[in-house]
Amino acid sequence: xxxxxxxxxxxxxxxxxxxxxxxxxxxxxxxxxxxxxxxxxxxxxxxxxxxxxxxxxxxxxxxxxxxxxxxxxxxxxxxxxxxxxxxxxxxxxxxxxxxxxxxxxxxxxxxxxxxxxxxxxxxxxxxxxxxxxxxxxxxxxxxxxxxxxxxxxxxxxxxxxxxxxxxxxxxxxxxxxxxxxxxxxxxxxxxxxxxxxxxxxxxxxxxxxxxxxxxxxxxxxxxxxxxxxxxxxxxxxxxxxxxxxxxxxxxxxxxxxxxxxxxxxxxxxxxxxxxxxxxxxxxxxxxxxxxx
Amino acid sequence: xxxxxxxxxxxxxxxxxxxxxxxxxxxxxxxxxxxxxxxxxxxxxxxxxxxxxxxxxxxxxxxxxxxxxxxxxxxxxxxxxxxxxxxxxxxxxxxxxxxxxxxxxxxxxxxxxxxxxxxxxxxxxxxxxxxxxxxxxxxxxxxxxxxxxxxxxxxxxxxxxxxxxxxxxxxxxxxxxxxxxxxxxxxxxxxxxxxxxxxxxxxxxxxxxxxxxxxxxxxxxxxxxxxxxxxxxxxxxxxxxxxxxxxxxxxxxxxxxxxxxxxxxxxxxxxxxxxxxxxxxxxxxxxxxxxxxxxxxxxxxxxxxxxxxxxxxxxxxxxxxxxxxxx
Amino acid sequence: xxxxxxxxxxxxxxxxxxxxxxxxxxxxxxxxxxxxxxxxxxxxxxxxxxxxxxxxxxxxxxxxxxxxxxxxxxxxxxxxxxxxxxxxxxxxxxxxxxxxxxxxxxxxxxxxxxxxxxxxxxxxxxxxxxxxxxxxxxxxxxxxxxxxxxxxxxxxxxxxxxxxxxxxxxxxxxxxxxxxxxxxxxxxxxxxxxxxxxxxxxxxxxxxxxxxxxxxxxxxxxxxxxxxxx
Numbered sequence: 001x002x003x004x005x006x007x008x009x010x011x012x013x014x015x016x017x018x019x020x021x022x023x024x025x026x027x028x029x030x031x032x033x034x035x036x037x038x039x040x041x042x043x044x045x046x047x048x049x050x051x052x053x054x055x056x057x058x059x060x061x062x063x064x065x066x067x068x069x070x071x072x073x074x075x076x077x078x079x080x081x082x083x084x085x086x087x088x089x090x091x092x093x094x095x096x097x098x099x100x101x102x103x104x105x106x107x108x109x110x111x112x113x114x115x116x117x118x119x120x121x122x123x124x125x126x127x128x129x130x131x132x133x134x135x136x137x138x139x140x141x142x143x144x145x146x147x148x149x150x151x152x153x154x155x156x157x158x159x160x161x162x163x164x165x166x167x168x169x170x171x172x173x174x175x176x177x178x179x180x181x182x183x184x185x186x187x188x189x190x191x192x193x194x195x196x197x198x199x200x201x202x203x204x205x206x207x208x209x210x211x212x213x214x215x216x217x218x219x220x221x222x223x224x225x226x227x228x229x230x231x232x233x234x235x236x237x238x239x240x241x242x243x244x245x246x247x248x249x250x251x252x253x254x255x256x257x258x259x260x261x262x263x264x265x266x267x268x269x270x271x272x273x274x275x276x277x278x279x280x281x282x283x284x285x286x287x288x289x290x291x292x
Numbered sequence: 293x294x295x296x297x298x299x300x301x302x303x304x305x306x307x308x309x310x311x312x313x314x315x316x317x318x319x320x321x322x323x324x325x326x327x328x329x330x331x332x333x334x335x336x337x338x339x340x341x342x343x344x345x346x347x348x349x350x351x352x353x354x355x356x357x358x359x360x361x362x363x364x365x366x367x368x369x370x371x372x373x374x375x376x377x378x379x380x381x382x383x384x385x386x387x388x389x390x391x392x393x394x395x396x397x398x399x400x401x402x403x404x405x406x407x408x409x410x411x412x413x414x415x416x417x418x419x420x421x422x423x424x425x426x427x428x429x430x431x432x433x434x435x436x437x438x439x440x441x442x443x444x445x446x447x448x449x450x451x452x453x454x455x456x457x458x459x460x461x462x463x464x465x466x467x468x469x470x471x472x473x474x475x476x477x478x479x480x481x482x483x484x485x486x487x488x489x490x491x492x493x494x495x496x497x498x499x500x501x502x503x504x505x506x507x508x509x510x511x512x513x514x515x516x517x518x519x520x521x522x523x524x525x526x527x528x529x530x531x532x533x534x535x536x537x538x539x540x541x542x543x544x545x546x547x548x549x550x551x552x553x554x555x556x557x558x559x560x561x562x563x564x565x566x567x568x569x570x571x572x573x574x575x576x577x578x579x580x581x582x583x584x585x586x587x588x589x590x591x592x593x594x595x596x597x598x599x600x601x602x603x604x605x606x607x608x609x610x611x612x613x614x615x616x617x618x619x
Numbered sequence: 620x621x622x623x624x625x626x627x628x629x630x631x632x633x634x635x636x637x638x639x640x641x642x643x644x645x646x647x648x649x650x651x652x653x654x655x656x657x658x659x660x661x662x663x664x665x666x667x668x669x670x671x672x673x674x675x676x677x678x679x680x681x682x683x684x685x686x687x688x689x690x691x692x693x694x695x696x697x698x699x700x701x702x703x704x705x706x707x708x709x710x711x712x713x714x715x716x717x718x719x720x721x722x723x724x725x726x727x728x729x730x731x732x733x734x735x736x737x738x739x740x741x742x743x744x745x746x747x748x749x750x751x752x753x754x755x756x757x758x759x760x761x762x763x764x765x766x767x768x769x770x771x772x773x774x775x776x777x778x779x780x781x782x783x784x785x786x787x788x789x790x791x792x793x794x795x796x797x798x799x800x801x802x803x804x805x806x807x808x809x810x811x812x813x814x815x816x817x818x819x820x821x822x823x824x825x826x827x828x829x830x831x832x833x834x835x836x837x838x839x840x841x842x843x844x845x846x847x848x849x
Contacts, residue, residue, distance in 0.1 A: 187678035187707030
């Protein structure tokens with residue numbers, strides 16, 4: 001393998017890794033605080049991309065860029081909250097909440113996907129990438145959009161970690177995760193925390209969706225693939241730590257890039273699954289050995 | 293108590309006899325359109341009944357079950373179209389293929405618990421779908437195959453319009469229910485339930501987790517794969533849609549009966565739902581939205597399923613009447 | 620199951636609650652702090668009916684509950700735990716002041732402020748739990764078994780701290796198995812038995828160990844150990 005190809009593979013891995021980390025972290029946060037898993041997370045990605053596209057279309061070229069992004073993020077935060085209200089909140093506290101939310105969010109996923117297809121049609125759409133400059137490193141062209149993707153994942157996760165560690169509400173989030181009763185007794189409002197975390201995960205998915213839309217064509221099936229990879233990341237890295245999700249995201253990105261390079265797009269899914277099987281057979285606690 | 297048990301015991305055979313009679317009579321009383329709905333509904337019921345094994349009896353949320361159906365369909369379809377294998381052998385091969393798939397899926401599942409099982413099985417189904425879409429030469433990709441040979445009995449082709457299609461689908465359902473009920477009542481089934489309800493205790497009594505759960509996975513896949521194969525020969529066409537075989541319809545049947553772990557429950561629910569939903573067919577994708585909404589509403593409003601809610605109501609009534617006589 | 624329990628605590632008083640395990644002491648506290656909803660009856664605090672209030676509202680009103688054993692956020696540091704104690708809008712402005720007070724009261728916590736709570740000893744954890752309660756700027760503090768499982772020396776430290784808190788004007792409702800501790804700290808005591816309150820000991824009354832053992836076990840010989848072992 002030449003230096004150029006090695007670099008290209010690494011680049012692809014960091015781009016994917018960043019996106020997968022963004023998606024997995026949202027899921028992990030919701031799991032830690034609410035104890036449920038949102039199967040409609042990919043739908044949030046999907047919706048975010050379409051909303052961004054629409055804002056851009058409706059507003060014209062003047063509305064591209066920062067304004068479109070801001071509107072899209074706000075809309076997705078609201079939508080995330082609505083999703084929480086309808087599919088999660090009624091079910092929290094039940095003994096089978098975990099299973100019930102899986103079912104309710106799967107239903108939501110199907111509903112959203114069909115509504116998107118109905119509202120926007122099946123034809124592929126394109127969301128403009130961020131910026132148009134590029135640099136060339138080791139023979140590979142890196143666009144400004146790709147640079148943003150590479151940087152944003154780690155930055156966001158760092159920001160979240162910092163928020164959880166230092167901000168008052170961040171402490172409150174961790175408190176609900178570690179001891180819900182004690183959190184109540186210091187005056188934390190769990191409903192507020194739940195809604196906040198869920199909306200935050202929606203915003204994370206939205207950012208990932210918007211960035212991905214600048215790379216791939218936008219169809220109603222958009223986001224199914226990253227969601228799938230996010231699931232694999234979570235199985236490998238565990239739901240219990242952001243760090244685990246972060247590391248696993250890049251590992252999956254790397255494996256995927258290598259598989260595609262050596263065996264082609266065709267075999268990549270199979271390789272991923274084989275890798276999971278092997279890892280789980282050899283090391284059942286996942287990559288970082290988080291308690292399961 | 294004894295009286296109650298005896299009464300419950302005698303209802304099931306009567307209902308089964310009635311159902312069988314209906315099945316036999318159906319081709320003679322129903323329009324071809326309705327017959328077509330019935331065939332698909334009967335296949336739904338087979339899949340739902342099998343899903344109860346992993347869902348209800350093992351307590352694992354196996355989202356790869358739909359993939360077993362698809363694997364059965366593709367195995368049989370590809371073998372008959374590309375390799376000219378007799379469709380009946382194809383059905384057998386479909387069952388075998390689905391079973392092998394179940395064993396493979398079980399590999400990671402054996403090391404995981406709870407939510408991770410749902411994730412990995414979901415991932416598997418999606419990966420299978422992607423594989424089918426990209427292996428175009430083998431599977432026909434997005435468009436699939438259209439000249440799937442039908443199953444034949446003598447000169448008769450078991451396609452839409454032939455009463456034998458209903459008998460085949462119905463027969464498969466009956467076979468499935470009989471075998472699965474026997475499995476559930478066997479030592480293996482008892483061990484499975486013990487494992488589901490109290491894992492540590494069961495293990496301490498010598499029940500091997502790995503073997504029993506693997507068996508459950510495999511048993512749940514056998515008839516599902518066969519159903520998939522029958523489905524594709526009945527339709528005469530094979531598309532990637534089979535890997536997604538109306539997940540919501542099956543979910544709704546499970547949710548309505550509250551994952552009852554009865555085999556009968558999900559089968560009956562799927563039957564009724566299958567007919568109703570296929571009947572909504574002409575609306576297109578909107579029907580999936582409607583069914584999904586129904587699932588959502590049911591989960592929120594009826595935590596133990598509609599039948600569960602009715603069961604609780606019955607329990608309430610019974611308890612109150614007993615209470616009055618016991619004071 | 621509580622049935623017909625009734626207690627009253629005066630402003631600035633220290634009242635103890637004792638009784639056999641499983642007879643509802645913790646349930647009573649949890650009902651008062653809003654973690655549990657009573658089916659019947661009412662709870663009044665400072666002339667307001669707080670029955671059915673959310674825990675958050677009750678904390679904001681100044682009624683702080685320090686529950687048994689499990690109060691902490693194990694993977695957070697002592698400092699973070701204490702900071703969370705001052706989460707409510709009522710307590711937030713006084714956070715720095717209260718933090719100093721807690722560290723004055725419990726110098727050991729100050730030394731361990733960057734340690735996570737799961738690494739603390741039993742006694743230190745109880746100190747931290749008490750500290751978290753204090754951070755909430757309480758008018759009234761409810762303590763559930765603050766000295767459970769501690770060695771006598773530790774018990775003394777905590778007893779002294781609790782007395783100091785009571786002296787500073789905080790109303791106190793304290794549950795503990797150690798009758799002598801209750802007698803030391805509190806002015807009045809209730810017995811909670813079979814879900815009902817009974818027997819109110821007034822200030823000045825003293826109760827002998829044998830009498831308590833009789834209450835619990837029917838006879839002074841039945842247990843064979845001291846109260847501390849019970």
